[in-house]
Amino acid sequence: MLQRIHWCQCGQSERKAALQRSDIVTDPALVDRVSQILKQVKCEGDVALRALTEQYDGTLPESWQYDSTALSEAGERLSAPLKQAIDTAIKNIRAFHQAQALPPVSPQIAPGIACELRTEPLQRVGLYVPGGSAPLISTVLMLALPAQIAGCELKVMVTPPPVNDAILYAAARCGIDRLYAIGGAQAIAALAYGTEQVPRVDKIFGPGNRFVTEAKRQVSQQGIAIDMPAGPSEVLVIADELANPEFVAADLLSQAEHGADSQAILVTPSTDLADGVDRALKRQLATLPRAQIANAALRQSRTIVAQDLPEAAAISNAYAPEHLIVQTRDPRALLPVIRSAGSIFLGPWTPESVGDYASGTNHVLPTYGAARTVSSLSLADFQRRFTVQELTRGGLDALGDTVITLAQAEGLEGHARAVALRLSANREGSA
Numbered sequence: 001m002l003q004r005i006h007w008c009q010c011g012q013s014e015r016k017a018a019l020q021r022s023d024i025v026t027d028p029a030l031v032d033r034v035s036q037i038l039k040q041v042k043c044e045g046d047v048a049l050r051a052l053t054e055q056y057d058g059t060l061p062e063s064w065q066y067d068s069t070a071l072s073e074a075g076e077r078l079s080a081p082l083k084q085a086i087d088t089a090i091k092n093i094r095a096f097h098q099a100q101a102l103p104p105v106s107p108q109i110a111p112g113i114a115c116e117l118r119t120e121p122l123q124r125v126g127l128y129v130p131g132g133s134a135p136l137i138s139t140v141l142m143l144a145l146p147a148q149i150a151g152c153e154l155k156v157m158v159t160p161p162p163v164n165d166a167i168l169y170a171a172a173r174c175g176i177d178r179l180y181a182i183g184g185a186q187a188i189a190a191l192a193y194g195t196e197q198v199p200r201v202d203k204i205f206g207p208g209n210r211f212v213t214e215a216k217r218q219v220s221q222q223g224i225a226i227d228m229p230a231g232p233s234e235v236l237v238i239a240d241e242l243a244n245p246e247f248v249a250a251d252l253l254s255q256a257e258h259g260a261d262s263q264a265i266l267v268t269p270s271t272d273l274a275d276g277v278d279r280a281l282k283r284q285l286a287t288l289p290r291a292q293i294a295n296a297a298l299r300q301s302r303t304i305v306a307q308d309l310p311e312a313a314a315i316s317n318a319y320a321p322e323h324l325i326v327q328t329r330d331p332r333a334l335l336p337v338i339r340s341a342g343s344i345f346l347g348p349w350t351p352e353s354v355g356d357y358a359s360g361t362n363h364v365l366p367t368y369g370a371a372r373t374v375s376s377l378s379l380a381d382f383q384r385r386f387t388v389q390e391l392t393r394g395g396l397d398a399l400g401d402t403v404i405t406l407a408q409a410e411g412l413e414g415h416a417r418a419v420a421l422r423l424s425a426n427r428e429g430s431a
């Protein structure tokens with residue numbers, strides 16, 4: 001079912017190929033198309049938004065803008081169980097993100113020297129919620145809740161039309177100020193440059209397909225802040241012979257069903273487990289509504305047979321998956337050697353789906369191997385940190401000579417003088 005690779009039999013180039021995923025930056029047609037869309041929106045504003053929406057998403061609805069009053073009305077049309085599920089997810093995600101608020105940092109450095117690290121919310125944030133192949137209600141929560149907890153003044157959400165009531169309800173519950181029914185690269189352009197109707201924002205957040213992710217990459221080179229490259233979903237499962245093949249197959253399929261460009265990788269030292277997972281995949285695919293999409297994703301997925309679990313961990317580190325699931329005898333034992341993964345799910349009772357929806361962690365995660373250096377979305381992404389300091393006369397008197405010595409060692413006499421003249425004034429004053 002999954003293409004199988006035996007790691008120990010592979011040369012350097014085969015190993016590299018086994019861990020390859022599609023890369024947006026290496027597709028010149030994508031780069032060109034997105035660049036044209038950005039230019040079109042920059043020059044023509046809302047006229048371009050209407051034309052591009054018609055081209056890619058169908059007609060732009062008459063009411064493509066929702067203010068907070070329009071958002072709050074959507075709840076009346078939603079079923080009670082769905083509202084309840086959204087509310088439970090909100091409670092857990094809010095709890096995890098509220099706990100990330102840092103206490104003020106103001107250590108006593110030395111007598112008369114006060115240094116502080118302060119944070120303040122970003123003011124205007126743009127939040128992209130994917131909607132091309134499935135309306136990602138959960139992404140509304142993952143973006144809007146940390147923005148709300150941080151205290152961002154203006155929270156603008158965009159998502160492709162048609163926008164369903166659950167998205168609107170979730171947006172209202174998380175304090176979204178305005179929502180626009182636009183998607184793709186054109187929505188990113190609207191947030192980056194502003195149009196007659198859509199306000200320009202300071203930073204753009206959110207996952208999306210290759211068009212969205214490439215648009216974020218391009219606007220980030222034009223001075224607009226973005227969160228991270230959060231493209232097509234990826235999962236890597238490390239499993240040993242004790243893992244339940246049905247669970248492993250279900251976890252692989254849960255990410256494969258996101259899109260034909262998703263990737264699901266199994267790394268295992270057990271060929272018996274790999275055989276069992278293949279059989280389970282076949283069985284489960286037969287009844288999966290999105291089997292066609294999942295099948296396409298599985299065609300660019302694989303099983304890698306490793307010698308042992310340390311080698312499996314090393315393979316995972318080299319791939320740097322968005323999601324890593326560990327289903328082994330002692331999953332926590334592997335944690336210290338995991339170097340790069342966006343989010344880690346330990347044990348048989350932690351399907352990746354719980355993190356996607358409701359356990360509390362954020363599902364906006366780095367893809368394309370960016371997990372090597374980029375973190376999962378958190379409260380800090382919606383804040384700006386800055387330092388404050390104040391020295392007393394005595395504090396400067398004590399530190400001044402150190403600064404003068406260092407400044408002169410760098411050949412920066414101006415810096416040294418800014419201190420020296422105060423020391424003289426201070427010492428003359430006290431003489």
Ligand SMILES: NC(=O)c1ccc[n+]([C@@H]2O[C@H](COP(=O)([O-])OP(=O)(O)OC[C@H]3O[C@@H](n4cnc5c(N)ncnc54)[C@H](O)[C@@H]3O)[C@@H](O)[C@H]2O)c1
Pocket residue numbers: 033056057129130131132133134136139160182183184185207208209210211212229230231232233258259262322363364365366367
């Ligand atoms: N990494 C993460 O944190 C994370 C989280 C959630 C979802 N995702 C991923 O987000 C993606 C969502 O993708 P999606 O397609 O469902 O929704 P999307 O909203 O990202 O993209 C849909 C938009 O793409 C544009 N588009 C489609 N075809 C186009 C074309 N040929 N030319 C120009 N523009 C075009 C359209 O304007 C459409 O509105 C999935 O791959 C999913 O795996 C990732």
Ligand SMILES: N[C@H](CO)Cc1c[nH]c[nH+]1
Pocket residue numbers: 136138139232233234255322356363364
């Ligand atoms: N797995 C996705 C992140 O790659 C997030 C998601 C939303 N809904 C379902 N799944």
Ligand SMILES: [Zn+2]
Pocket residue numbers: 233254255258356
């Ligand atoms: Zn998912």
